[in-house]
Amino acid sequence: xxxxxxxxxxxxxxxxxxxxxxxxxxxxxxxxxxxxxxxxxxxxxxxxxxxxxxxxxxxxxxxxxxxxxxxxxxxxxxxxxxxxxxxxxxxxxxxxxxxxxxxxxxxxxxxxxxxxxxxxxxxxxxxxxxxxxxxxxxxxxxxxxxxxxxxxxxxxxxxxxxxxxxxxxxxxxxxxxxxxxxxxxxxxxxxxxxxxxxxxxxxxxxxxxxxxxxxxxxxxxxxxxxxxxxxxxxxxxxxxxxxxxxxxxxxxxxxxxxxxxxxxxxxxxxxxxxxxxxxxxxxxxxxxxxxxxxxxx
Amino acid sequence: xxxxxxxxxxxxxxxxxxxxxxxxxxxxxxxxxxxxxxxxxxxxxxxxxxxxxxxxxxxxxxxxxxxxxxxxxxxxxxxxxxxxxxxxxxxxxxxxxxxxxxxxxxxxxxxxxxxxxxxxxxxxxxxxxxxxxxxxxxxxxxxxxxxxxxxxxxxxxxxxxxxxxxxxxxxxxxxxxxxxxxxxxxxxxxxxxxxxxxxxxxxxxxxxxxxxxxxxxxxxxxxxxxxxxxxxxxxxxxxxxxxxxxxxxxxxxxxxxxxxxxxxxxxxxxxxxxxxxxxxxxxxxxxxxxxxxxxxxxxxxxxxxxxxxxx
Numbered sequence: 001x002x003x004x005x006x007x008x009x010x011x012x013x014x015x016x017x018x019x020x021x022x023x024x025x026x027x028x029x030x031x032x033x034x035x036x037x038x039x040x041x042x043x044x045x046x047x048x049x050x051x052x053x054x055x056x057x058x059x060x061x062x063x064x065x066x067x068x069x070x071x072x073x074x075x076x077x078x079x080x081x082x083x084x085x086x087x088x089x090x091x092x093x094x095x096x097x098x099x100x101x102x103x104x105x106x107x108x109x110x111x112x113x114x115x116x117x118x119x120x121x122x123x124x125x126x127x128x129x130x131x132x133x134x135x136x137x138x139x140x141x142x143x144x145x146x147x148x149x150x151x152x153x154x155x156x157x158x159x160x161x162x163x164x165x166x167x168x169x170x171x172x173x174x175x176x177x178x179x180x181x182x183x184x185x186x187x188x189x190x191x192x193x194x195x196x197x198x199x200x201x202x203x204x205x206x207x208x209x210x211x212x213x214x215x216x217x218x219x220x221x222x223x224x225x226x227x228x229x230x231x232x233x234x235x236x237x238x239x240x241x242x243x244x245x246x247x248x249x250x251x252x253x254x255x256x257x258x259x260x261x262x263x264x265x266x267x268x269x270x271x272x273x274x275x276x277x278x279x280x281x282x283x284x285x286x287x288x289x290x291x292x293x294x295x296x297x
Numbered sequence: 298x299x300x301x302x303x304x305x306x307x308x309x310x311x312x313x314x315x316x317x318x319x320x321x322x323x324x325x326x327x328x329x330x331x332x333x334x335x336x337x338x339x340x341x342x343x344x345x346x347x348x349x350x351x352x353x354x355x356x357x358x359x360x361x362x363x364x365x366x367x368x369x370x371x372x373x374x375x376x377x378x379x380x381x382x383x384x385x386x387x388x389x390x391x392x393x394x395x396x397x398x399x400x401x402x403x404x405x406x407x408x409x410x411x412x413x414x415x416x417x418x419x420x421x422x423x424x425x426x427x428x429x430x431x432x433x434x435x436x437x438x439x440x441x442x443x444x445x446x447x448x449x450x451x452x453x454x455x456x457x458x459x460x461x462x463x464x465x466x467x468x469x470x471x472x473x474x475x476x477x478x479x480x481x482x483x484x485x486x487x488x489x490x491x492x493x494x495x496x497x498x499x500x501x502x503x504x505x506x507x508x509x510x511x512x513x514x515x516x517x518x519x520x521x522x523x524x525x526x527x528x529x530x531x532x533x534x535x536x537x538x539x540x541x542x543x544x545x546x547x548x549x550x551x552x553x554x555x556x557x558x559x560x561x562x563x564x565x566x567x568x569x570x571x572x573x574x575x576x577x578x579x580x581x582x583x584x585x586x587x588x589x590x591x592x593x594x595x596x597x598x599x600x601x602x603x604x605x606x607x608x
Contacts, residue, residue, distance in 0.1 A: 033435075054393075144583075145542050146543075147550070148546065152580055224601060232441045236441055262455070263462065269451075274444075284435050
């Protein structure tokens with residue numbers, strides 16, 4: 001997937017690029033690990049899209065407290081996964097919670113990638129003092145234990161969806177910058193870059209149009225892994241009580257709210273944990289499958 | 298070698314100073330909201346806040362305050378904790394000790410386990426054992442600490458009733474209460490170290506001198522033990538040192554979950570209760586530990602690897 005594309009000129013149009021992407025996705029069939037991963041991810045994406053159709057109850061309304069899994073509701077319907085301490089249906093909350101996670105995690109990852117790629121391109125391509133300054137900043141941010149960094153940021157700017165995205169961008173863009181910088185250092189001496197420079201293309205055009213598309217292979221694998229990691233982060237923040245404010249369903253928050261009752265009602269904590277673990281596993285397996293394929297050809 | 302050590306220590310001190318500046322700007326200045334309001338709560342009135350500012354010297358110029366604050370920090374005067382109503386140092390030290398105990402047992406089990414698994418799978422890349430170990434590693438690193446804590450509690454506490462569900466050590470130190478927190482940390486972390494060890498081992502196994510050793514007819518066992526391991530374990534050393542940084546994040550979740558009275562639970566408590574002096578001290582300690590281990594990892598790597606040391 002990567003090694004062939006790095007050597008060819010990126011002259012083909014977007015249609016061809018899309019076809020190539022499809023083709024490399026079809027290669028996933030050869031890796032059963034990647035197949036399971038994409039199946040898990042696809043499953044949760046569908047659940048998130050179809051949430052209004054799938055959820056049997058309103059996720060935030062209090063219906064019948066402490067119902068065990070499989071118990072029939074008084075007003076019709078079944079609590080397949082039981083209800084929590086204030087009587088909200090857990091299955092519905094998990095279904096709607098997949099939306100929360102699948103909106104915030106990709107947004108946060110995308111925003112971290114935008115910043116990380118811009119800094120990495122600048123540091124790798126320009127070099128000199130730009131590289132020195134950016135690399136030092138990255139070193140300092142990366143020397144923080146991540147969760148400590150999140151706690152400090154959330155403690156000062158407060159817990160909300162936007163602030164979580166800001167915190168994740170701040171904490172993970174230095175790591176992305178390092179990867180991009182390394183790739184750029186390798187790619188900037190290629191002939192097609194020299195050709196573009198001779199044509200008189202501007203620096204940013206060379207970086208964004210010539211170099212970046214050819215660095216995409218390792219970045220896609222990293223993005224998959226990072227998405228999984230961002231989902232863990234959002235879950236952990238929710239679990240620590242620093243995540244999205246209630247009452248909207250959030251998997252980590254669900255565990256935090258009900259963990260004191262886990263002794264008598266284990267279903268309240270078990271099911272959200274299974275949900276979040278399966279989604280993260282999906283992204284990690286997908287990343288492993290993609291890497292396996294990219295190493296093969 | 299000497300220049301490297303000096304350079305690394307210089308960078309370490311530089312990082313600490315920058316971090317202290319960031320912490321000061323975030324928590325002690327108006328940049329992200331009034332510190333008086335943060336300490337006294339949002340229902341305090343302006344008079345109370347003004348009085349508090351006057352008492353705690355917040356009306357002095359920012360630069361002077363920073364220098365004073367840094368001086369206090371450097372001389373070990375960490376201030377008073379609002380939450381625990383006493384000097385920060387008195388709260389911090391026993392908590393650090395508890396986390397050190399938890400960290401020690403976690404590492405004591407995780408390192409041999411992950412090194413063994415990594416070496417086994419790196420010995421024969423692509424073998425069934427290799428695939429099994431790597432998929433198992435992906436599986437365990439995909440489960441966030443709080444989720445595996447839930448799973449283990451369901452199994453060992455509520456199901457089998459083998460282990461206690463909380464680790465508050467209220468009746469004195471009990472090793473039994475340490476098992477679950479350590480287990481959660483090990484399960485989450487070992488996959489990464491095993492994977493790095495595997496990569497390093499696999500690289501060594503393809504090198505010329507290993508092929509020579511095999512071709513000249515040495516027994517496979519002695520090729521692995523005497524030739525390969527020595528080089529393959531250099532890279533994991535760095536990874537393990539950097540793992541301490543990860544452990545500092547992991548203990549926050551685990552200690553909160555199991556009510557273990559350690560450093561991680563303390564930093565979370567400080568932030569949830571707006572205990573600024575305590576939060577600053579905890580953050581500085583965390584960064585200090587992280588940067589120190591990074592420095593040791595860097596210097597150690599150079600020292601262990603003659604190819605870098607002599608070039």
